[in-house]
């Protein structure tokens with residue numbers, strides 16, 4: 612099969628790019644390996660920039676049940692501090708978001724093929740990209756958007772994750788008093804070896820998503836209940852939130868290999884890398900979805916302006932590097948025992964620090980490729 616643009620991966624970045632391209636009259640095929648959207652490891656926090664981009668794509672998160680998030684709380688050891696978020700934010704399950712994005716792509720005229728995964732992506736002697744699927748079919752296109760998120764394609768891999776992060780997500784029905792206390796806040800909890808976030812999502816439940824370095828796992832025998840028990844001991848605030856909570860999945864979903872801080876340096880002609888394939892920001896910022904949408908929009912603008920993919924990738928790197936390094940610096944601070952001990956106290960005295968950090972780790976929107984340009 613041959614087309615104009617092939618998009619590999621139908622998550623946030625792939626769907627956003629496909630919708631924008633289809634609305635500009637391009638013929639687009641999108642290949643997504645899952646037959647239907649599934650739960651993904653994600654804190655499901657939607658920052659102000661993400662909300663703006665989603666709105667421009669025609670995704671009304673409020674009608675999907677998104678919960679407005681007004682506050683951020685930081686808890687470490689026995690202390691917790693709270694600050695109002697300096698931008699609008701919401702939370703929505705990835706299942707609901709990804710379902711809406713795929714539906715919007717189909718409505719925009721994208722040819723969506725679900726339930727097949729791309730096994731190989733290579734350049735043919737005729738200078739087009741050829742994707743070989745697990746069912747043996749092949750697709751050819753002069754331009755490909757690589758949007759496989761956390762999953763690397765052979766031959767296009769990102770570097771290893773030296774800290775060997777492992778990430779988990781679990782839904783809980785909190786005890787009524789705890790749900791009322793969590794209210795409209797996103798809570799970030801610190802413990803040795805990682806951090807976790809809990810926040811309400813639609814349906815009256817809460818998402819607990821956490822990361823931990825692999826070397827902290829063996830002490831708890833790899834069992835998630837034991838790991839969670841240790842996290843609650845190290846961060847009693849989490850213990851309080853989960854007291855009497857009912858886990859809603861048989862076990863958490865988990866992923867490994869998260870190369871935090873990665874920003875792709877270069878690419879090949881005709882291959883625009885977007886979303887987590889372009890950059891991976893530390894999760895505590897809650898900005899990955901925003902970056903996925905942002906890089907998709909930039910990629911589409913570059914393609915439409917006939918900007919070569921290697922130039923796009925280099926410019927994107929320059930634009931993201933500052934934010935990425937700041938986020939990494941802050942993440943290192945969260946992982947530091949002394950910082951864990953003093954941070955909540957400092958923030959209680961000066962909640963402005965939290966607001967400033969939140970602002971500095973946001974992706975900067977460029978007027979040239981504002982979200983409105985992709986609106987239908």
Ligand SMILES: Cc1cc2nc3c(=O)[nH]c(=O)nc-3n(C[C@H](O)[C@H](O)[C@H](O)COP(=O)(O)OP(=O)(O)OC[C@H]3O[C@@H](n4cnc5c(N)ncnc54)[C@H](O)[C@@H]3O)c2cc1C
Pocket residue numbers: 619620621622623624625642643644645651652653654655656657658661727728729730758759760761762764778779820821822869885886887888894896897898899900901903
């Ligand atoms: C622990 C953790 C917590 C996070 N919390 C937040 C948060 O609260 N807020 C936030 O904004 N960001 C968060 N993020 C980041 C966010 O989840 C990602 O940055 C975002 O999902 C990236 O979007 P994407 O489109 O690149 O990838 P995805 O949304 O993951 O989509 C990739 C798609 O490609 C498909 N695919 C993969 N391989 C193939 C293949 N070979 N062929 C066909 N299809 C394929 C997959 O099935 C998937 O649907 C978090 C990340 C982690 C690890």
